[in-house]
Amino acid sequence: MNEKLTLHGHYTVEGYDADGKLVERHEVDNLLTASLYTMIFNFLNDSAQSVSITHMATGTGTASPSQSDTAMGTELFRKAPASKIAGTDTVTCKMILLPAESNGTITELGVFCNGTDTAGSGTLISHASCNIIKNSNLKYLITWKLSY
Numbered sequence: 001m002n003e004k005l006t007l008h009g010h011y012t013v014e015g016y017d018a019d020g021k022l023v024e025r026h027e028v029d030n031l032l033t034a035s036l037y038t039m040i041f042n043f044l045n046d047s048a049q050s051v052s053i054t055h056m057a058t059g060t061g062t063a064s065p066s067q068s069d070t071a072m073g074t075e076l077f078r079k080a081p082a083s084k085i086a087g088t089d090t091v092t093c094k095m096i097l098l099p100a101e102s103n104g105t106i107t108e109l110g111v112f113c114n115g116t117d118t119a120g121s122g123t124l125i126s127h128a129s130c131n132i133i134k135n136s137n138l139k140y141l142i143t144w145k146l147s148y
Contacts, residue, residue, distance in 0.1 A: 007032055009126045009146045011109050015138040023138065028109060030128035030144075031065040039113060039123060054122060055115045056081055056095040056142060059108040065127035072110045072127065075119040077102035090147040097140040106132040111144050 009032050015024040043051050061073015079101075081093040093111065108129055115122020126144060134140060 007036075007146060007148050009111075009128075009144060011128055011130070012143045012145075013109075013130070013132055014141045014143075015134070016141070017138060026130060026132055028128045028130045030109070030126045031067055031069070032126055032146075033069050033124055034067050035070060035123045036113075036125035039125070051113055053084055053091070053093055053111060053113055053125070054080060055112040055117075056093060056144065057110040057112065057119075058097070058102045058106045058142075059110065060105065061108045065108070065129055069127045070124055071120050072108050072124065074108075075110070076104070076106070078112070078115075078117065078119060090145055092143060092145045094144075095142045097134065097142065099136045099139055102140075103134050103136055106130060106134055109142065109144075 009030040011028040011030060013026040014022055017023050039051050055078045057072060057075050057078035059072040059075045063073050082096045083094045085092045110124055111126035112122035113125055
C-alpha cells in the first residue's frame with residue numbers, strides 16, 4: 001500500500017454592499033507552507049504539542065508565495081477567524097473584513113497558527129497571491145478551506 005498525504009488550500013473572497021448584496025467574488029488557490037507539514041508531523045510525535053489556527057491576514061507584498069515562506073511579504077491586517085469548522089476531510093476558517101478594515105489593494109492572503117494580534121506572529125501555514133481592491137463601501141467575507 002502506498003499512501004500520500006495531499007492537502008489543498010483555497011480562498012473564496014466575497015464582497016458585499018451595505019444592503020448585503022454580493023457584488024464581487026474572487027477564487028484564489030494558495031501554497032501550503034512547509035511549516036504546516038512540520039507542525040502536523042510534530043503534533044503526531046508529541047502529545048503536548050498544540051496547533052490551532054488563530055489568525056487570518058491580508059497583505060500588500062508583491063513576491064510570489066513559496067512553500068518556504070515563514071511570513072507574508074507585507075502584512076497589512078490580521079484578526080482571528082469569525083468561525084472555524086473541522087469536518088472529516090476539511091477545515092474551514094472565515095474572517096469578516098468590516099468596511100473600515102484592510103482598505104486598499106490586497107495582494108496577498110495568509111493563515112497563521114499559534115499567533116497573536118501582532119503582525120508576523122505565529123506560523124504561516126497558507127500563503128496566496130491575489131489582486132483585490134477593497135474600499136470602505138464593502139464588507140468582505142474571506143473563507144479559507146483546507147481539504148485533502
